Amino acid sequence: MSATPELHAVESTDPLAVPRRVALVRPDTRPAVRRIEERYVMTFPHLIVREVILFQVVVIALSLVAIAFDAPLEGIANPIETPNPAKAPWYFLGLQELLHYFPPIVAGVLLPALVVLSLAVIPYARINLTAGPIEERYVMTFPHLIVREVILFQVVVIALSLVAVFFDAPLEGIANPIETPNPAKAPWYFLGLQELLHYFPPIVAGVLLPALVVLSLAVIPYARINLTAGPLWSRGGKSTALALAAVTAALFILFGAFGCWPIAVPTLLTAGAMFAARGGATGGRLRRALARVTLPEWIMTWFVVIATLLTVIGTFFRGPGWTLVWPWSGTI
Amino acid sequence: MSATRVSLTDWLRGSAVYRSIVRHGTADTNRNRSLVIFENLFLHVHPVKVREKTLRFSHTYWLGGVTLVSSLVLIATGILLMFYYHPSVPQAYRDMKELNYVVDNGLFLRNLHRWAAHLMVFAAFLHMLRVFYHRAYRPPRQFNWVIGVVLLIVTLFLSYTGYLLPWDQLAFWGVSVGTNMAKEAPLVGEKIRFLLLGGNVVSENALLRFYVLHCVVLPVAFLLFLSVHIWRVRKDGGVQGPPSDTNDPRGEEAP
Numbered sequence: 001m002s003a004t005p006e007l008h009a010v011e012s013t014d015p016l017a018v019p020r021r022v023a024l025v026r027p028d029t030r031p032a033v034r035r036i037e038e039r040y041v042m043t044f045p046h047l048i049v050r051e052v053i054l055f056q057v058v059v060i061a062l063s064l065v066a067i068a069f070d071a072p073l074e075g076i077a078n079p080i081e082t083p084n085p086a087k088a089p090w091y092f093l094g095l096q097e098l099l100h101y102f103p104p105i106v107a108g109v110l111l112p113a114l115v116v117l118s119l120a121v122i123p124y125a126r127i128n129l130t131a132g133p134i135e136e137r138y139v140m141t142f143p144h145l146i147v148r149e150v151i152l153f154q155v156v157v158i159a160l161s162l163v164a165v166f167f168d169a170p171l172e173g174i175a176n177p178i179e180t181p182n183p184a185k186a187p188w189y190f191l192g193l194q195e196l197l198h199y200f201p202p203i204v205a206g207v208l209l210p211a212l213v214v215l216s217l218a219v220i221p222y223a224r225i226n227l228t229a230g231p232l233w234s235r236g237g238k239s240t241a242l243a244l245a246a247v248t249a250a251l252f253i254l255f256g257a258f259g260c261w262p263i264a265v266p267t268l269l270t271a272g273a274m275f276a277a278r279g280g281a282t283g284g285r286l287r288r289a290l291a292r293v294t295l296p297e298w299i300m301t302w303f304v305v306i307a308t309l310l311t312v313i314g315t316f317f318r319g320p321g322w323t324l325v326w327p328w329s330g331t332i
Numbered sequence: 333m334s335a336t337r338v339s340l341t342d343w344l345r346g347s348a349v350y351r352s353i354v355r356h357g358t359a360d361t362n363r364n365r366s367l368v369i370f371e372n373l374f375l376h377v378h379p380v381k382v383r384e385k386t387l388r389f390s391h392t393y394w395l396g397g398v399t400l401v402s403s404l405v406l407i408a409t410g411i412l413l414m415f416y417y418h419p420s421v422p423q424a425y426r427d428m429k430e431l432n433y434v435v436d437n438g439l440f441l442r443n444l445h446r447w448a449a450h451l452m453v454f455a456a457f458l459h460m461l462r463v464f465y466h467r468a469y470r471p472p473r474q475f476n477w478v479i480g481v482v483l484l485i486v487t488l489f490l491s492y493t494g495y496l497l498p499w500d501q502l503a504f505w506g507v508s509v510g511t512n513m514a515k516e517a518p519l520v521g522e523k524i525r526f527l528l529l530g531g532n533v534v535s536e537n538a539l540l541r542f543y544v545l546h547c548v549v550l551p552v553a554f555l556l557f558l559s560v561h562i563w564r565v566r567k568d569g570g571v572q573g574p575p576s577d578t579n580d581p582r583g584e585e586a587p
Contacts, residue, residue: 137383138381138383138384139381139383139387140365141369141379142366142368143359143365144384144387145378145387146368146369146378148387148394149397152398153404156401160447160451161440163443163447164440164444164447167443167447168443169442169445169446170502171428172502173500174499174500175499175500175501175503176501177504177533177534179501180505184508186506186507186510187491187495187510188450189488190488190510194509202512202513202515203516203517206514206517207513207516217460217481218478220469221470222474226467226469226470297464
């Protein structure tokens with residue numbers, strides 16, 4: 001069993017160093033290289049099997065104890081009636097016993113603090129380190145990435161704090177099951193769904209479509225087209241154009257039949273943009289950019305436009321009885 | 333004055349206690365900079381070196397980072413809010429009033445929690461779009477995308493269960509509308525709704541269940557999936573930027 005060819009374990013020469021201090025470095029940077037050849041076994045199965053057994057033994061033993069012995073339960077808590085003696089849980093009874101001999105400040109504060117402190121300082125010893133090599137195309141995570149992460153954290157927290165200072169979270173009257181507000185709205189991120197309820201039967205808007213969306217999202221990386229698709233019009237495109245026209249017409253008629261224009265109209269617009277991308281490789285900047293878009297990207301864009309539109313309509317343009325209103329009408 | 337301070341810092345950095353906690357010296361060599369990363373439980377999710385271009389803003393727009401930071405803010409403010417909140421009717425609503433008018437900085441605390449929640453949902457959604465348009469879901473990252481979808485759903489449910497807790501009209505009816513949708517699922521819809529609400533209508537039972545889901549079940553689920561998500565980013569070769577970047581070899585690991 002040999003170590004990885006390019007990495008060697010180097011042991012510190014400092015006799016007082018923590019034994020764990022084994023650094024991984026390039027072989028030629030250090031003279032005193034010694035391979036660790038033995039005394040190792042594979043974590044799996046040797047350790048993992050023992051861990052599983054340990055877990056099972058403990059759980060089974062505990063279950064047996066729980067079957068055999070009931071947890072104590074006395075009368076309901078009563079601030080007036082003090083039991084004699086009143087005892088702390090067992091792991092504090094040592095302290096409580098000390099209280100019997102010493103004044104409370106000694107038994108309750110000084111001695112416990114001393115114990116904790118003594119435990120904490122046990123392992124202290126001298127520790128040492130030295131320096132090493134450099135690189136090219138990569139940068140050191142510290143400081144380059146870590147500094148950016150710290151800045152990101154601070155920017156987000158400060159920005160959020162400012163927003164929280166200037167804008168109060170809404171709080172209406174206490175919940176009243178009798179008095180239904182009109183309109184009764186879900187949180188904003190569900191208003192797209194609630195808007196769908198206006199057009200489709202509940203089973204479609206509340207179950208079928210959301211399930212379809214989640215499923216479609218989940219399978220994206222496994223669908224071959226998402227991995228292989230080039231620009232939509234890369235191969236001539238007569239059949240592509242026909243298929244696109246047919247699907248667009250079908251979708252438009254389907255959603256139009258339900259009166260669901262917030263889906264039907266963006267469907268037409270997206271298809272329009274897709275056709276505009278055809279032959280765009282020789283056009284202006286915008287058309288060149290459009291010409292590079294793949295079919296999966298067009299579909300996702302179509303979905304995002306619709307989801308955004310439905311959410312905006314549900315949030316800002318729906319009033320009493322889910323009728324269309326202007327955001328400034330004050331009836332939302 | 334300044335000379336004294338520097339030597340004090342040096343003395344502190346050289347002390348046995350400091351060196352037992354932070355084992356490496358000043359990070360002025362690449363060796364020590366490496367040690368900063370792999371000697372630290374939290375930082376060692378990172379490799380010791382990263383590809384330089386991954387640091388560019390347009391590489392990821394830091395959207396996953398923004399989502400993560402808002403979730404940290406939510407955990408911190410959420411724990412503080414738990415000190416003041418009783419999940420019972422009508423005390424829950426009274427606690428809101430107490431937070432708004434009695435508790436020191438209570439209104440700020442609640443505001444921060446609320447707006448951070450909105451930011452988290454929004455940033456998570458944008459993060460998903462970024463990953464999609466950068467085609468960063470491609471092998472070997474397929475499964476991490478799926479975990480991301482799960483995280484998005486958990487995030488939505490976290491936000492949604494928290495929505496009921498103030499027990500005001502907004503909360504009550506928002507949740508009534510939402511759970512009525514769950515009812516429409518065939519066969520199990522009614523049962524799921526009953527299980528979720530602890531009854532047939534939004535009531536005190538629902539408040540308690542949403543509270544437990546919001547404060548324990550969903551955060552634990554979130555942290556578990558989040559750990560796997562971040563772990564796999566590292567294992568799959570680091571963050572994947574725009575598609576022009578795909579010629580990268582898998583290895584992000586520095587020596």
